[in-house]
Amino acid sequence: MTGRPWDQVAAEDLARLRNAHLLRERRIIEPVDATHVRWDGREYINFSSNNYLGLTHHHRLIAATRLATEKYGTGAGAAPLITGYGPAHASAERAIARWKGTQAAVILPSGYQANHAAIQTAAAIGRLGGNGVRFLVDKLAHASLIDAIRGTGEAMRVFPHNHVAKLQRLLEDAPAGQLQVVVTESIFSMDGDAADLPAIAELKQLHNFLLLLDEAHAAGIYGLHGNGLAAEMGVADAVDVTVMTLSKALGGIGGGVCASSVFCDALVNYGRAYLFSTSVPPTVAAAAEAAVAIVQDEPARRHRLRAISRHVRERIGRTKFGIPDGDSPIIPIVLGGERAALDAAQTLGSQGLLVMAVRPPTVARGSSRLRVTLCSEHTDAEVERLLGCVEKLA
Numbered sequence: 001m002t003g004r005p006w007d008q009v010a011a012e013d014l015a016r017l018r019n020a021h022l023l024r025e026r027r028i029i030e031p032v033d034a035t036h037v038r039w040d041g042r043e044y045i046n047f048s049s050n051n052y053l054g055l056t057h058h059h060r061l062i063a064a065t066r067l068a069t070e071k072y073g074t075g076a077g078a079a080p081l082i083t084g085y086g087p088a089h090a091s092a093e094r095a096i097a098r099w100k101g102t103q104a105a106v107i108l109p110s111g112y113q114a115n116h117a118a119i120q121t122a123a124a125i126g127r128l129g130g131n132g133v134r135f136l137v138d139k140l141a142h143a144s145l146i147d148a149i150r151g152t153g154e155a156m157r158v159f160p161h162n163h164v165a166k167l168q169r170l171l172e173d174a175p176a177g178q179l180q181v182v183v184t185e186s187i188f189s190m191d192g193d194a195a196d197l198p199a200i201a202e203l204k205q206l207h208n209f210l211l212l213l214d215e216a217h218a219a220g221i222y223g224l225h226g227n228g229l230a231a232e233m234g235v236a237d238a239v240d241v242t243v244m245t246l247s248k249a250l251g252g253i254g255g256g257v258c259a260s261s262v263f264c265d266a267l268v269n270y271g272r273a274y275l276f277s278t279s280v281p282p283t284v285a286a287a288a289e290a291a292v293a294i295v296q297d298e299p300a301r302r303h304r305l306r307a308i309s310r311h312v313r314e315r316i317g318r319t320k321f322g323i324p325d326g327d328s329p330i331i332p333i334v335l336g337g338e339r340a341a342l343d344a345a346q347t348l349g350s351q352g353l354l355v356m357a358v359r360p361p362t363v364a365r366g367s368s369r370l371r372v373t374l375c376s377e378h379t380d381a382e383v384e385r386l387l388g389c390v391e392k393l394a
């Protein structure tokens with residue numbers, strides 16, 4: 001143990017976490033291809049990546065990245081309002097906005113930052129309106145949304161997961177003139193279930209609110225053009241601000257905020273998470289633009305992903321593990337205790353399947369789980385191998 005008192009405090013708590021099976025540690029996982037990794041000298045089928053469409057290894061994405069690096073170099077060199085915003089960024093933002101059907105889009109270095117900038121912008125607009133702002137957020141919304149709202153210092157009310165009736169009551173009770181910002185995800189990251197977007201969209205007939213939707217786990221997978229769950233459900237017009245990540249189905253890194261031109265202009269002025277950070281490298285923007293094109297050109301990827309997701313859900317649903325509703329490629333196998341989740345992950349690991357255990361505080365205490373995620377590039381034989389092992393586990 002170190003002599004520095006602050007390190008000692010941390011070391012004691014880390015030891016406590018280790019004893020409680022809650023310590024988080026990184027491991028060095030070497031990618032082999034879109035669905036296989038090497039870890040500790042052994043190869044595994046990766047069932048814990050958000051690389052839903054296998055685009056990380058798509059030849060068009062690799063070519064676009066290489067080309068942009070050769071043309072523009074490796075880094076943007078400055079924040080977007082200094083000299084860091086170039087033709088690759090502008091072109092990718094136009095492509096994303098066209099795809100999402102919004103007037104404009106802004107690219108940020110991560111989905112985490114995109115959520116911060118979008119929330120900061122909504123908060124600033126609320127303050128400007130003179131009557132303040134209040135965020136109404138689903139209980140299972142991602143940490144980046146919660147952190148962002150807390151960071152604004154503005155009022156927040158949490159409604160029970162997917163409880164639209166409670167959300168409606170909160171909207172009915174809203175102080176006159178105060179901007180209400182409803183914040184939810186389309187596909188929830190840990191349970192893989194969907195928000196009741198039609199019901200939330202219907203609330204717009206009765207109440208005036210800004211709807212901010214995080215489509216991190218739906219972009220690329222849902223919608224006729226892979227442009228998200230709101231589009232698939234025919235309620236895209238009800239969504240005022242969409243946040244998406246470029247880091248999951250799109251196979252790269254970064255986040256995007258898609259909204260009206262005015263909101264995006266406001267974000268460029270009020271979104272501190274955007275203003276005070278270096279632009280993504282041009283190569284990241286070029287990769288995002290290529291990914292959006294592939295998603296539209298190759299619908300077979302998302303069709304296969306959704307077909308295997310339904311199949312796996314149906315088969316696991318027949319075991320003692322209940323599966324939440326939906327057809328997303330995020331499939332939670334809830335085991336309860338942390339130890340049980342870690343042991344199950346180890347059992348699957350011994351069969352060459354990499355499935356991570358997810359424990360508190362990422363999920364509620366008592367709901368530790370394996371979080372299986374599927375990729376369109378998993379073969380039928382690999383999917384069957386997973387199912388065989390999970391069925392044995394059950």
Ligand SMILES: Cc1ncc(COP(=O)(O)O)c(C=O)c1O
Pocket residue numbers: 110111112113115142144185189214216217245246247253254255
């Ligand atoms: C729902 C949701 N929103 C936002 C993020 C953050 O995205 P990124 O990983 O690009 O920072 C994540 C992912 O981790 C997520 O699951």
